[in-house]
Amino acid sequence: MDPAPRLRTRRLDLRNGRVDLSHGAGGRATTQLIDEIFRPAFDNPLLAQGNDQAAFDVPAGRMVMSTDSYVISPLFFPGGDIGSLAVHGTINDVAMAGARPLHLAAGFILEEGFQLADLQRIATSMGRAARDAGVAIVTGDTKVVERGSGDGVFISTTGIGIVPPGLILSGDRARPGDQVILSGSLGDHGVAVMSQRNNLGFETTILSDSAALHGLVAEMVHVAGASLRLLRDPTRGGLAASLNEIAQQSNVGFLINEHAIPVKDQVAAACELLGLDPLHVANEGKLVAVVAPEAADALLAVMRAHPLGREAARIGEVIADEQRFVQMITSFGGGRIVDWLTGEQLPRIC
Amino acid sequence: MDPAPRLRTRRLDLRNGRVDLSHGAGGRATTQLIDEIFRPAFDNPLLAQGNDQAAFDVPAGRMVMSTDSYVISPLFFPGGDIGSLAVHGTINDVAMAGARPLHLAAGFILEEGFQLADLQRIATSMGRAARDAGVAIVTGDTKVVERGSGDGVFISTTGIGIVPPGLILSGDRARPGDQVILSGSLGDHGVAVMSQRNNLGFETTILSDSAALHGLVAEMVHVAGASLRLLRDPTRGGLAASLNEIAQQSNVGFLINEHAIPVKDQVAAACELLGLDPLHVANEGKLVAVVAPEAADALLAVMRAHPLGREAARIGEVIADEQRFVQMITSFGGGRIVDWLTGEQLPRIC
Helix, strand or coil: CCCCCCCCCCCCCCCCCECCHHHHCCCHHHHHHHHHHHHHHHCCHHHHCCCCCEEEEECCEEEEEEEEEECCCCCEECCEEHHHHHHHHHHHHHHCCCCEEEEEEEEEEEECCCEHHHHHHHHHHHHHHHHHHCCEEEEEEEEEECCCCCCCEEEEEEEEEEECCCCCCCCCCCCCCCEEEECCCCCHHHHHHHCCCCCCCCCCCCCCCCCCCHHHHHHHHHHHHHHEEEEECCCCCHHHHHHHHHHHHHCCEEEEEHHHCCCCHHHHHHHHHHCCCHHHCCCCCCCEEEECHHHHHHHHHHHHCCCCCCCCEEEEEEECCCCCCEEEECCCCCEEECCCCCCCCCCCCC | CCCCCCCCCCCCCCCCCECCHHHHCCCHHHHHHHHHHHHHHHCCHHHHCCCCCEEEEECCEEEEEEEEEECCCCCEECCEEHHHHHHHHHHHHHHCCCCEEEEEEEEEEEECCCEHHHHHHHHHHHHHHHHHHCCEEEEEEEEEECCCCCCCEEEEEEEEEEECCCCCCCCCCCCCCCEEEECCCCCHHHHHHHCCCCCCCCCCCCCCCCCCCHHHHHHHHHHHHHHEEEEECCCCCHHHHHHHHHHHHHCCEEEEEHHHCCCCHHHHHHHHHHCCCHHHCCCCCCCEEEECHHHHHHHHHHHHCCCCCCCCEEEEEEECCCCCCEEEECCCCCEEECCCCCCCCCCCCC
16 A cells, blocks of 8 residues: 555644554554654654653752643633643642742543544644743653543643742641632633533633743742742632632631622623532632732732733631631622532533 | 531442542542542652642752553553553653652543442552552542543553763663663563453463562663663563664664563463564563673673563664664574564553
């Protein structure tokens, strides 16, 4: 069939071709997939070395490491795709420790039959997100499973980063009196993704807020320093899950004000339509900060001056509570407990 | 149904329970899965901090990072399971740079309906493999996909490690005259896994060679130092793929001797039965070293003194060859080219 000589391989058909099992076999087809899709998309000298690992120099100090697997459905959504999300999400997990992200590793689990054009589009988007963030994808892996044993593509990314000397941010550091600051409006990512689910056809112009937050974090660390207790990005489970987790870790409660929490009108409307609470909906470009009261104003000011924190708001405070409840004063002046979800509200949102 | 008060959750049913979508929602069920399965199995103080990332101190120097996704089928096989494999495989990718592995991150993609008992068995095996290797799983992530969108469990692990000062091992460092040393017999892992595939029922007592090689590597680095050019673990695609990759990276050829390559009788017999070439079959506890000729004897001696290198053998040498062929002198005295596979021989072998 193929008259090409032994070592001359026909190039991948990036328009009509599909992933097959040979692309995961570790032989020539795997190498071709890497050479023709991933390497050009991620383009950096460490990856180009072509070893099974990347090697680089690091300074002495405190390092963080974080990993996330991305199974979002659909793969493409308003404001992003699984590729950009896999870059932003893991950069953010690294940044939430106050760290400067250094490098990313990426593992792909492809389903046999997945379109190479979609894979290239995703890889290109990943590469762009990584370049924009100044964080290279330095090593990776590709596996292929039979048709029906996966779902298009799953991506696992792992990030490492360097924490500035002396800075310790951790979920167990919230103290009564600390202020809670949210960087922007809730629920954009979840609503943007839900709008694409074919069983939930509603119209919205909302885009996912998927973004890399390490630039914002660097400015926050610069201005607040040791007054910053912790940062967390309210992804799966939303702000409700983040605050409840922190309450458990720090053995405190929270008192937050619903009217202070920014939620876009369209997001609020979509949530009402779907029976969702914006506090439970996933975000991919927001963070919540817990900060000592004396540093709260300065922190809020620097956040509002950053493009990713323009709508930052002080939404409440940490209180002493052995029961570790997250309490909310509602917009109507009542009070309620903000629990985290026991069940699943939005499967495969990230 | 459940009369327990609000914060008292019924414990997971680890005997008959199954993964459901709520375990991936990032709420209370996810936390419960982590608290009752992963944290006890991986048991280490960094993971116990419960943040979305692990933080630890590193010395200044050369670091390596490597990631692999594991989709092996079946999940349990003679000599290991997907959990131990996900630890050993990634430790080995780190170790092939001559590095001392420092930490692992693990991401799980679970299929709805997967048995919690199997998940616990896998997590326990991972934890044991990590402890035995002295490398902790310090951070992780869990996602759940709907029934039919995954296949039980996929695991992605990422490892980081520290390279001894001055050591540079890389696939582009092979030079004509360098010696090629293999640490032991080929094909055990692939044959052990294939023996469990229900469409290929053959009997064998062969166990996977799945093992962490960093201890062996440390001794090799100690004795051979800068004379060591590179290490590679011949996993997917087998020794044939590893040597062909190195040939490409270093722009050299290889001349290897079939009679010098250790292959167990049962592995050779199984390969004959299945129409496989042991040179293409995956290994998970073997390495191939390329070393300057003057250091080969000392290296071979230290390898043979190590439990994971007892059958180490000098199998050939690097030759000048612009065509970058891997040539083999067969046991019958003839010659042939050892190509890497274009297609897939053993899907989901790791």
